[in-house]
Amino acid sequence: MSIFRIKLSEQLNRPSNSIRIDDSKRELDDFEGIIELTSNMNSRYNNRTQIQEIAREVLVSLFPPFILHLYPSWFARPFPVSSARMCAWATVVGGTWLMGECEVNDVPEMGIDGGRDLGVLVKRCRFLEESQCASICVNSCKIPTQNFFRHNMGLPLTMSPNYDTGECQFVFGKMPTEEEERDARATPCLMRCPSGGSMRSWHNGKGNGDEQWLMDLATLTADNDPSARSTCLLMED
Template sequence: MINARFMSFFFVGSILILRCVPTFCFVHTHTNYFNKHLVTNVNNLSKSRKYSNIRDSAWFIDGPPLETKPDYDNIHGPLGKTVDGIFLSIFRMKMAEKVGFDSDLPKNDYSGLIELSAALNSRYSDRTEVQNIAHNILRALFPSWLPGAFDWMFAKPFPEFSARMNAWATLMAGTWLMGECELNDCEIDGGGIGKSQGLLVKRCRFMEDSGCASICVNSCKIPTQNFFNEDMGLPLTMTPDYETGECQFSFGLSPTGESELVAKNTPCLSRCPSSGGMRNWHDDKSDKIILKSLVPTDSQCFLMEEDLEDKLIPQNQ
């Protein structure tokens, strides 16, 4: 009979190889794909007379200073640059399958991944659709049997071990994607502190390259939490800090309505690459409706709002 130590090693290895799971961020306007496929959409929205530039609104924050931006290309995970390149290539291949095409950039070029991320977010206007697709891509990165097996073999009987294992695997396999990380203690369900069950991303590369809090929440935070909570049976709460660029992964901590509301109420980032246009693109269900207020200057990002029905009116009214 296979002993527990071997099974633990096997699952850790599986997660390490396949746990390249950031979800998806928006892209700066300097990338080729963004220029060809997305700028037209967001520029048309931002030129609307109903559009209110977020930089004139009280609802924005500057984010981490550009002067202290790390040299992300020279930040590598514990397994080294070569293995990081393999992780990038695997993840990009899976993303390209879902998006339907690939970037012309080399397979190990991070900018190619960003171009595909822009394509994903520009293709689907419904934020819930983006969340669901991101969730499904995470599922596709793992063998179909693994999440369910992990749930009953590890997450339920050994919750603390499972949380520490996933925090460690995220550090090993996710540094190339997110930037410098470190294991830490974190709050867990029941009010206790989980030793080494957390992972602190010191300044998230995806968050910084996206420049968009809505993309962070709808294509990374929510679908990643859903994957671990629903598929792996392991509670996870991700807490991004848009002022500093940090993101705290807390394995063993279930998301609450209050914690999710804090993330959804975050202001826009002042250097949003679409000048707020992406918020209007998402949830625009047809060309027969318009928004009463494309970018409300007295509330949080439109893309984050829960109830959109009262924001939509027929175009002929």
């Protein structure tokens, strides 16, 4: 927790960032300190793509470079199913402190060996519960984490938060669809959100990175499913 907090603060205050966000005065191992930093980041940046990239870089900074360099070519691409299971177990072991109680579960709809051990069910996400904000969930957790696994680990991931129950279902090896990602961005502001809905424009507004996201998703979909290329070209146009 302390390392994550330090890395988050470092990323937010890199010289290339135009906005400085001072760290909380709370103890390093105080979870509320992470929530305060993340909330401040989401409230001060009006470009969601920038928020998502900062959050992804925090995840990148937690791993030795050689792992991120070798994992895609040595494991993820040649052994996708085994890699998905490995990442599922590693997520439970290494992520419980951030997400709360979670467990590896089966995802039968994946159709690969019954989807055995390809998912992680977060029973009640601590990060969502503490932040109480759908925008923070989508832009500081869901999308950055999916991008990290896809771009840095070479493994697709789809995360599906449930804002009614607090659950979140991870499915490793599954590319998020356009519909799923649009639904995530269309989530109504939570009644309990401390921003009182003031970050709504950051969450679902136009001109804050959606166009680039659509182009990226179109390209990634086509790479994984050549038959979808014609649709993706229409989206890009």
